[in-house]
Amino acid sequence: MIIPVKKRIQIFDTTLRDGEQAPGASLTPEQKIVLAKKLAALGVDVLEPGFPVSSPGDFAAVETISRLVHGVEICGFARAVKGDIDAAVRATRDAERRRIHLFISSSDIHLRHQLRKSRPEVVAAAREMTAYAKQFSDAVEFTAMDAARTGIDDLIEMVEAVIEEGATIINLPDTVGYALPQEYGEMFRRVRAGARGADRVAFSAHCHNDLGLAVANSLAAIGGGATQIEVTVNGVGERTGNCALEELVMALETRGDALNAKTGIALEQLYETSRMISGAMHFPIAYNKPVVGRNAFQHESGIHQDGLLKDRSNYEIMDPERLGIPRSMIVLGKHSGRHALKDRAAKYGIALEGQELDALYDAFKVAADRQKTVSDDELLRMVSSATGQGVQVYELGDVQVLAGSAPHRVAAVSVRHLSSGREASYTSTGSGPLEAVISAIAQGIAEEIAFAGLELHSLGSGEDAQAEAAVMVERGGRPFRGTAVHRDIVMAAGLAYIAACNSALLSSEEEENAAAAQ
Structure with a gap:
C-alpha cells in the first residue's frame, strides 16, 4: 500500500495587516514588532506586517520587521498603484526574503460601484502594475479582490493577464464571506484548469467569515488546488474576521489524512500566540471559540467528565497540552458528578472516600446550585470542612x-x-x-x-x-x-x-x- 505524501500548505499570516483593520484592533509599531517575532516563532511561512503606504507608523513597522524578523518571507501590501508599490518596495528592502502583494477588484459589483471603471481598464491596470512590481521582486502575489463574486470567464481573463506579466502567486479571495464551500473549491478548479500558465504559479485563498464559513471555504480551496491559505490569529479582521489560523491548522492536523495536507506550524506555540494577539488588540476570545476558547477543553457534564477521566479520547479529538494549553479540562458545576469531584481533590493530594466524599458532594451541590461554578478556592474550603483538617498551605x-x-x-x-x-x-x-x-x-x-x-x-x-x-x-x-x-x-x-x-x-x-x- 502506497501512503500518499501530504501536500504542504503555506500559511500566510495577515494578522498585523488585515487583522488590524478590525475596528478597535489598532497596534503600535512597537507591538507589531513583538508580535511579528512571535508569529515567526509560530512557524508561519509568510508574514504581512502592514500596509506601508497607509501611514508613517505602518511603513516604519513593516520596515523594522523586515530588518529584524528572520526565517519568514515578508510581504509588502499594495493597491495596484505605483505609489503603493513603491512604498511596499522601500519598506521591505531589508527583508531576507520578500514578496510584493498587489490587489485590484475583479467583480462587476466592485467595478461598477467602487472603481467605476470598465473591465478592459481594470485588466490593463492589473497587467501594468504586476509588470511594474516584478522589477523589484521575483515573488509577486496578485489578488483579484472579490474573486468569489466574479464571473469565471472574467476571472480567468484577469488571472491570465497577470501571469503573463510575472505574477507567481494568484490569490482568489472571498472578500465578503459570500461563497459556499462547494462553490469556492470549484472556482479554484475552474481557474486552474482554464487559465493559461496556471500550472506555473501557486494559488492562494483568503476567506472572510461573514457566514461562518471562512475555515470551511479555505479547506475547500485546498481541495481545489490552493497551496497557500491566508489567515489571522483568532480570526480577527474586518467585520466578522478572517479564516482563523489556529482553527485551520488544527483541522489539517486532526484530519490531515482525509485532507491529505499539512502545515509547518509549531502547535505548542498556538495558545500563547492567541493570548498575545488577544491582549495586544484588546479583543477577548469567545468562551466557545474552537481550539483556544476557554471552554474548548473544559467539561462540566458529569457523563462527559466520567468518560474523559477514563480516557481522553472519549470526548476530546485534540490534546490541549500539545497546543500549549494548561490542562484544566474539568469544570466543577451543578452538572458535575462524584468522579470529577474526587479527581479534583486527588490533584491536591487529598484521597476522599465514603462519608467524607458524600459530605463534600452534598456541600458542593448546594454551592453549585447557587452559582455557576465552584472555584478552586471554595472547593479547598469545602474539603477542609468535609475532612475536618486544613488542606491549604x-x-x-x-x-x-x-x-x-x-x-x-x-x-x-x-x-x-x-x-x-x-x-x-x-x-x-x-x-x-x-x-x-x-x-x-x-x-x-x-x-x-x-x-x-x-x-x-x-x-x-x-x-x-x-x-x-x-x-x-x-x-x-x-x-x-x-x-x-x-x-x-x-x-x-x-x-x-x-x-x-x-x-x-x-x-x-x-x-x-x-x-x-x-
Whole structure:
C-alpha cells in the first residue's frame, strides 16, 4: 500500500495587516514588532506586517520587521498603484526574503460601484502594475479582490493577464464571506484548469467569515488546488474576521489524512500566540471559540467528565497540552458528578472516600446550585470542612487597597501559613489595584512560584454581579491554575492567586510522596 505524501500548505499570516483593520484592533509599531517575532516563532511561512503606504507608523513597522524578523518571507501590501508599490518596495528592502502583494477588484459589483471603471481598464491596470512590481521582486502575489463574486470567464481573463506579466502567486479571495464551500473549491478548479500558465504559479485563498464559513471555504480551496491559505490569529479582521489560523491548522492536523495536507506550524506555540494577539488588540476570545476558547477543553457534564477521566479520547479529538494549553479540562458545576469531584481533590493530594466524599458532594451541590461554578478556592474550603483538617498551605486574610489618581496604588494584605499558624502582613504598590494586591501576596509566598497571567470575567449583571478570576502561575516549569469568585474583583484576583499557589504546592507534595513510596 502506497501512503500518499501530504501536500504542504503555506500559511500566510495577515494578522498585523488585515487583522488590524478590525475596528478597535489598532497596534503600535512597537507591538507589531513583538508580535511579528512571535508569529515567526509560530512557524508561519509568510508574514504581512502592514500596509506601508497607509501611514508613517505602518511603513516604519513593516520596515523594522523586515530588518529584524528572520526565517519568514515578508510581504509588502499594495493597491495596484505605483505609489503603493513603491512604498511596499522601500519598506521591505531589508527583508531576507520578500514578496510584493498587489490587489485590484475583479467583480462587476466592485467595478461598477467602487472603481467605476470598465473591465478592459481594470485588466490593463492589473497587467501594468504586476509588470511594474516584478522589477523589484521575483515573488509577486496578485489578488483579484472579490474573486468569489466574479464571473469565471472574467476571472480567468484577469488571472491570465497577470501571469503573463510575472505574477507567481494568484490569490482568489472571498472578500465578503459570500461563497459556499462547494462553490469556492470549484472556482479554484475552474481557474486552474482554464487559465493559461496556471500550472506555473501557486494559488492562494483568503476567506472572510461573514457566514461562518471562512475555515470551511479555505479547506475547500485546498481541495481545489490552493497551496497557500491566508489567515489571522483568532480570526480577527474586518467585520466578522478572517479564516482563523489556529482553527485551520488544527483541522489539517486532526484530519490531515482525509485532507491529505499539512502545515509547518509549531502547535505548542498556538495558545500563547492567541493570548498575545488577544491582549495586544484588546479583543477577548469567545468562551466557545474552537481550539483556544476557554471552554474548548473544559467539561462540566458529569457523563462527559466520567468518560474523559477514563480516557481522553472519549470526548476530546485534540490534546490541549500539545497546543500549549494548561490542562484544566474539568469544570466543577451543578452538572458535575462524584468522579470529577474526587479527581479534583486527588490533584491536591487529598484521597476522599465514603462519608467524607458524600459530605463534600452534598456541600458542593448546594454551592453549585447557587452559582455557576465552584472555584478552586471554595472547593479547598469545602474539603477542609468535609475532612475536618486544613488542606491549604496558604490562606488570604485581610486585604486593603488605596486607590486614587496617583500613578501607583497601594495594597496591604495579610497571608496565613496554615501549617505553622504564622500570619504576617505585607505592603506593595502597583500601577493598578490588582497588580498591587498580587505583588503584596507574592511577598508572603515563601516558595519560588512565578505569576503567569490573570483573567477576569463577570458572572451576571447588576448590583449582585460577581467577578470570577482565574490566575495562572508556574513552578518548576509547570503551569498551575487557580480560580475564585467574589463580588469584589480585587478579592477575586487575590483569592485565585492564593488558590493557584496552593495548587502548585499541593501537587508538588503529592508527587514527592508518590516518589518516596516507590
